[in-house]
Amino acid sequence: MASQLFSFIGGDSGDWRVVKMNAVVGATLETVNYLQIFDEDFAVTPPDAHWVLRGTTSYGRYVERAEKEALSARQPTLNRPEAVCAALIPISKSEAWWNLAQDERRKIFEEQSKHIEFGLKYLPAIARRLHHCRDLGEPFDFLTWFEYAPADADAFEELVDFLRRSEEWRYVEREVDIRLIREQTQPI
Amino acid sequence: MASQLFSFIGGDSGDWRVVKMNAVVGATLETVNYLQIFDEDFAVTPPDAHWVLRGTTSYGRYVERAEKEALSARQPTLNRPEAVCAALIPISKSEAWWNLAQDERRKIFEEQSKHIEFGLKYLPAIARRLHHCRDLGEPFDFLTWFEYAPADADAFEELVDFLRRSEEWRYVEREVDIRLIREQTQPI
Numbered sequence: 001m002a003s004q005l006f007s008f009i010g011g012d013s014g015d016w017r018v019v020k021m022n023a024v025v026g027a028t029l030e031t032v033n034y035l036q037i038f039d040e041d042f043a044v045t046p047p048d049a050h051w052v053l054r055g056t057t058s059y060g061r062y063v064e065r066a067e068k069e070a071l072s073a074r075q076p077t078l079n080r081p082e083a084v085c086a087a088l089i090p091i092s093k094s095e096a097w098w099n100l101a102q103d104e105r106r107k108i109f110e111e112q113s114k115h116i117e118f119g120l121k122y123l124p125a126i127a128r129r130l131h132h133c134r135d136l137g138e139p140f141d142f143l144t145w146f147e148y149a150p151a152d153a154d155a156f157e158e159l160v161d162f163l164r165r166s167e168e169w170r171y172v173e174r175e176v177d178i179r180l181i182r183e184q185t186q187p188i
Numbered sequence: 189m190a191s192q193l194f195s196f197i198g199g200d201s202g203d204w205r206v207v208k209m210n211a212v213v214g215a216t217l218e219t220v221n222y223l224q225i226f227d228e229d230f231a232v233t234p235p236d237a238h239w240v241l242r243g244t245t246s247y248g249r250y251v252e253r254a255e256k257e258a259l260s261a262r263q264p265t266l267n268r269p270e271a272v273c274a275a276l277i278p279i280s281k282s283e284a285w286w287n288l289a290q291d292e293r294r295k296i297f298e299e300q301s302k303h304i305e306f307g308l309k310y311l312p313a314i315a316r317r318l319h320h321c322r323d324l325g326e327p328f329d330f331l332t333w334f335e336y337a338p339a340d341a342d343a344f345e346e347l348v349d350f351l352r353r354s355e356e357w358r359y360v361e362r363e364v365d366i367r368l369i370r371e372q373t374q375p376i
Contacts, residue, residue, distance in 0.1 A: 002283070003323045056323045061249065064291040095190070103252040106290070135191045135244045135323055 003056040007038040011048040016180040026174030055131025055143040062109050067116045074123035083147040084182040090140040097171035113166035122159050125152040191244040195226040199236040204368040214362030243319025243331040250297045255304045262311035271335040272370040278328040285359035301354035313340040
C-alpha cells in the first residue's frame with residue numbers, strides 16, 4: 001500500500017502505440033503517437049516527450065472493508081500477455097467536488113454512482129491502476145490506466161459509458177481518453 | 189480547497205525559533221535552531237538548511253458534512269498577532285494503518301479516537317494547518333502546524349496528550365515534536 005510514483009510520457013516512442021485520443025470534456029492534450037510508462041521519477045525528460053503526466057498509487061479513499069476484499073479477490077495484475085489493449089484516462093474533478101465532505105463524496109461515488117459495485121462486474125477482465133495527482137500540482141487529479149484483451153473491448157466501452165453517465169461524473173470537468181495497443185516486441 | 193505546497197526548512201535562520209525538539213516515537217530529526225516556512229516550492233535550497241520537509245494542504249479524508257461546518261465556524265486563521273507559540277509535528281503511520289479500508293480508518297479516527305470532536309474543544313484557541321506528504325515520497329505522512337497564544341499553552345499540551353493516548357495513535361510509528369516561538373520583528 002506504499003505510494004509509488006509513475007510517469008506517463010507521450011511522445012514519438014514507447015511500449016504503447018496510441019490508436020485514438022480525444023477530449024471527452026475540457027481541454028485536450030497534444031496528440032502523440034506513443035506512450036512510455038516509467039515506474040519511478042526520471043531525472044531527464046526524454047527529448048521526444050511532448051508531455052509528461054505523473055501520479056502516485058495510494059490508499060483507497062472510498063473503498064470499505066467488504067469492497068476491498070471483493071476487489072482483491074478478483075482484480076487481475078497488469079502485464080497479462082493477452083491484455084494488449086490499454087486506456088489512459090486522465091480526469092480532473094471540479095472545486096464543487098473537492099469542497100464536499102467525505103460522507104457526501106462517498107455517497108455520490110458509491111451509493112448513487114455504483115462506481116465499485118459496477119466496476120466489480122468487469123473483473124477479472126479489466127485490469128486497472130489508479131494514480132492520484134491532485135496533491136502533486138499536476139494538471140489532472142487522477143490518471144487511470146486500464147489493460148484488457150481485445151475480446152473484452154466491448155465490455156470496457158460499457159464500463160466507461162456507465163461511469164460517464166453517473167452522478168459522480170457530473171463533477172468531472174476535464175477528461176481525456178487515450179486508447180493504446182501494446183507494441184509487438186521486436187524480433188531479435 | 190485547492191492543494192497548496194508548503195516547505196518547512198530547518199536551519200540557522202527563519203521566522204520561527206526552535207525552543208524544543210524531541211522524537212516522540214521513532215527516529216528524530218537533526219536538531220536545528222530556526223524554522224523557515226515557504227508557501228511554495230523553491231528552486232534552490234537555502235545554504236543553511238539542515239533539512240526540508242514538504243507537504244500539501246488537501247481535502248479532508250475523514251471529515252463529514254456536520255463536522256466540516258462545525259470546524260469552519262470555529263477555526264481561526266494562522267498569523268494571529270497573539271499566537272507567538274507554534275508546534276510542527278511530523279508523523280508517519282504504519283503500513284497496518286494504510287492497509288485499512290476507509291470505513292475502518294474513519295471508525296478509529298473519530299468514533300474511537302474522537303480526533304475531530306475533541307479537537308473542536310480547542311477552537312478557536314489553537315490554529316492548525318494539516319499538510320499531506322505520504323504521496324509526495326517524503327519521509328513523513330503528515331506535517332501538522334499549530335499556532336497558539338502563550339495563555340493557551342496548557343490547552344495545547346492537553347490536546348496533544350489526548351491524541352497520543354488515542355487508538356489512532358497506536359498506528360503512529362514515527363513522530364517528532366518541534367516547538368517554536370515567533371521571532372520578534374526587528375525594529376527598523
